[in-house]
Amino acid sequence: MKKLLLGDEAIAQGALDAGLSGVYAYPGTPSTEITEYIQLSPLAKERGVHSRWSTNEKTAMEAALGMSYMGKRALVCMKHVGLNVCADPFVNSGMTGVNGGVVVLVADDPSMHSSQDEQDSRFYGKFAMIPTFEPSTQQEAYDMMAAAFDYSERQCMPVLMRVTTRMAHSRAVVECVDQPRQENALNYDAKAANWVLLPANAKKRNDIVTAQQGQLEDDAANSAYNIYIEGSDRSLGILASGIGYNYVMENFPDGSPYPVLKISQYPLPRKLVRRLMNECQQVLIVEEGQPFIEDMVRGVADMPQVHGKLDGTLPRTGELNPDVVKQALAQLSTSNSKLSTQDGFAPSEIVVPRPPALCQGCGHRDVYAALNEVLREYDNPRVFGDIGCYTLGFLPPFRAIHSCVDMGASITMAKGAADAGQWPAVAIIGDSTFTHSGMTGLLDAINENANITVIISDNLTTGMTGGQDSAGTNKFEAICRGLGLSDEHLKVVVPLPKNMPEITQIIRDEINYKGTSVIIPRRECMQTLQRHLKQKKTK
Numbered sequence: 001m002k003k004l005l006l007g008d009e010a011i012a013q014g015a016l017d018a019g020l021s022g023v024y025a026y027p028g029t030p031s032t033e034i035t036e037y038i039q040l041s042p043l044a045k046e047r048g049v050h051s052r053w054s055t056n057e058k059t060a061m062e063a064a065l066g067m068s069y070m071g072k073r074a075l076v077c078m079k080h081v082g083l084n085v086c087a088d089p090f091v092n093s094g095m096t097g098v099n100g101g102v103v104v105l106v107a108d109d110p111s112m113h114s115s116q117d118e119q120d121s122r123f124y125g126k127f128a129m130i131p132t133f134e135p136s137t138q139q140e141a142y143d144m145m146a147a148a149f150d151y152s153e154r155q156c157m158p159v160l161m162r163v164t165t166r167m168a169h170s171r172a173v174v175e176c177v178d179q180p181r182q183e184n185a186l187n188y189d190a191k192a193a194n195w196v197l198l199p200a201n202a203k204k205r206n207d208i209v210t211a212q213q214g215q216l217e218d219d220a221a222n223s224a225y226n227i228y229i230e231g232s233d234r235s236l237g238i239l240a241s242g243i244g245y246n247y248v249m250e251n252f253p254d255g256s257p258y259p260v261l262k263i264s265q266y267p268l269p270r271k272l273v274r275r276l277m278n279e280c281q282q283v284l285i286v287e288e289g290q291p292f293i294e295d296m297v298r299g300v301a302d303m304p305q306v307h308g309k310l311d312g313t314l315p316r317t318g319e320l321n322p323d324v325v326k327q328a329l330a331q332l333s334t335s336n337s338k339l340s341t342q343d344g345f346a347p348s349e350i351v352v353p354r355p356p357a358l359c360q361g362c363g364h365r366d367v368y369a370a371l372n373e374v375l376r377e378y379d380n381p382r383v384f385g386d387i388g389c390y391t392l393g394f395l396p397p398f399r400a401i402h403s404c405v406d407m408g409a410s411i412t413m414a415k416g417a418a419d420a421g422q423w424p425a426v427a428i429i430g431d432s433t434f435t436h437s438g439m440t441g442l443l444d445a446i447n448e449n450a451n452i453t454v455i456i457s458d459n460l461t462t463g464m465t466g467g468q469d470s471a472g473t474n475k476f477e478a479i480c481r482g483l484g485l486s487d488e489h490l491k492v493v494v495p496l497p498k499n500m501p502e503i504t505q506i507i508r509d510e511i512n513y514k515g516t517s518v519i520i521p522r523r524e525c526m527q528t529l530q531r532h533l534k535q536k537k538t539k
Contacts, residue, residue: 008033014145019181021072022050024060027465028079031107057082071187101149120289134242138172221269231259237280244286363523366495386410388430408437435472489517
């Protein structure tokens, strides 16, 4: 059965066809479509596959481990910075091992299309001593899901699968199986001694996991996804990983004249790397992200000239593409006249840049308008922002926030600034981000009655990633009270221009209060409102 699928959709379909019992995820571009595809899948609905969004990536990873403990297959999805959030259970899952298969799908975002950094998740796989898969095509992404779940159960280890933005968000025809695999039955084979990481148990597991590394490398050397392609011209060898392999082969439609080593399964198969380096005069390493392989290759064999990101043959930052790879190949080529050093298409000089902006009618706009009006009355106010579409408040016309570091940092940074003597110190955080990572920071502030004003700008959805359900919807007042905030300094407002006098007065009063206060401006996101109105009209 053939389907036209995004890379994310191929991953989702591959997981379903591999007998998936649950997907656990927090929305984050470019990984969001995986969970959304499973949520809409008839097969998932028929089987009752779990697909509700988790509060954050850490809770997602831990829930997946719980499903694995009971013998069933679980998929965890996130973007690269989400792996930082779930690093504790992810790294420890290498020690516990798994019962049912666990695949941790991480979508990296080189060029930072919608992210804070260009983090390369392969380092986490190496750090945790967990096998890593990196598909080169949508078909391979589909096929790898079944292979990864099988491998996870065979080795009793989780598997990290890493994709990048272009793989996640480009389409291709994918050949799918006709008959999906049945889900695993519940089993009670999990051994408590593996899962209870007391030092006595963990030391034994550490010896076992460390001893497995040689087998994992042998498996990578013999993997169907790691391929050594012979070439007649050994003046140059090419080592390409993941989607980088695609970019190389697009420059050789009739086949590469040079030997090519394709890497899509880690640990790095040093046996294959040695062969390439011993046979070729120089080697070009093409990998999306950081020079992960290039760093390791320099210690693998008697070195020919190694080229890649570290010597500037390929750019160290941003995404690769076929034209960038073509330039590197042409620079190193001595015999292939088909390659050209010409640049790809240059951006048109008549295209005017269009920076992103908050939607017209967005409630965040009214919040920032009110906040700016009030803060003009104070000397040196500071507003600590957070991750979400409201981060656009940094840009004109509002220029309203002074920091945005990571999920949940607004409240804790405001508290730290207040601890240093700053006043006013204001934190602005979205509803989904608050439940993701902001609640513990608010608890710290309440426990010390820190002199900060927290604005939870509630648009009733996870707006930045397309309008997914927010875990705390209709619960924020209860959460704040449960954390110990007094009703006197918990205010709810409706951010509309007609309510501006009320909103500005409340902000002013709470800033002047010497302690922790929370203001919740609540109005539905314009995008989801239009969607809901359309659905209502259709019904």
